[in-house]
Amino acid sequence: MRGAIDIPYLGSLIAQNSFTEPVRGLDTIPVDEHPPINITHWAFQTMVGLGTLLALLVVVFWVARWRQRDLLTKRWFLRSAAAAGPLAVVALEAGWVATEVGRQPWIVYGFMRTEEAAASxxxxxxxxxxxxxxxxxxxxxxxxxxxxxxxxxxxxxxxxxxxxxxxxxxxxxxxxxx
Ligand code: HEM
Incomplete structure (x- = not known):
């Protein structure tokens, strides 16, 4: 693993509902149960990156307004606001890809594989x-x-x-x- 950002306690709380239990890495999962890792990884990064950018745009707007500046008269802000709509849809699709691809190869985790459920x-x-x-x-x-x-x-x-x-x-x- 390269470039890992360690978040003490919080990672365990999110993944295991406990402050101390270790977060299980992919290396503890049998290789034939690995999801397509790169697609899941990049879809998640795309979703979180866009989500952060969109939230930042809102913060920038309100901070500017609080400082008596009206960003609605700025071309760059209106362009960003127009781009925010389609980008939110991209974030939504990326989130969906992250969960759907990330759950593979299971259709019902631990019980039924996708290949068993797929019909022709x-x-x-x-x-x-x-x-x-x-x-x-x-x-x-x-x-x-x-x-x-x-x-x-x-x-x-x-x-x-x-x-x-x-x-x-x-x-x-x-x-x-x-
Ligand atoms: C900092 C921003 C974000 C964070 C930290 C985040 C986090 C997550 C996480 C952890 C999941 C997986 C949930 C699971 O395992 O079932 C997820 C799924 C998803 N996210 Fe995000 N997300 C962010 C932003 C966004 C944005 C901006 C959108 C859409 C506009 C979005 C749409 C989705 C969708 C559609 C799913 C799939 C839900 C499902 O099918 O179960 N996310 N997100």
Whole structure:
């Protein structure tokens, strides 16, 4: 193990519900019961890294506000806030990958392996293909609608079918715009 960060007591409390019991390492698990380690590791790092960044963005905003600075007039902050949405989805998917891949090779820990539970189904590729096509089309549709709403809002059109449009005049306050 390289780059380990030892957290005395707390690691044991999280893993074993005790302050003193050692945390069991992967070296105590038989090799044929190891999960795919790199995928689990990187998915977890991605989730925690993004979670920390997102929380930091909130802290930065409130500290700035407390010091009488309005970050809503800063382009970099608005860009970060816009990126936070998709990044939260990436964190969510990474968390899911960390738990699903990390539980392998078990479907029921200690009782049933995933290979024993998996069935074969000849129509699987059709099902997967049509799901991908439907959700791909929905994604393209959503992006087209949102972009057209943005365009119409910028053009000054009132009564857009959205309760979430920013307050009028908000973009004019952003630095670099007049
Ligand atoms: C510092 C930030 C974070 C920490 C320390 C953390 C910690 C964890 C841990 C320990 C697990 C595994 C739980 C288990 O073993 O069953 C987990 C799972 C998960 N996390 Fe995070 N997480 C963080 C941020 C996030 C964020 C920002 C998101 C989403 C926006 C997220 C979404 C998930 C999801 C979806 C799972 C899988 C739940 C499941 O399927 O059982 N996490 N997280």
């Amino acid at each position: 189904y000849s129509g699987l590729w059709w099902l997967l293909g049509s799901t991908a096509v439907v959700y791909g089309a929905l994604t393209v549709g959503a992006v087209v609608v949102i972009r057209s709403m943005t365009r119409r809002w910028r053009a000054g059109e009132a009564d857009l079918p959205s309760p979430y449009a920013p307050e009028r005049g908000a973009t004019e306050r952003v630095e670099g715009r007049s």
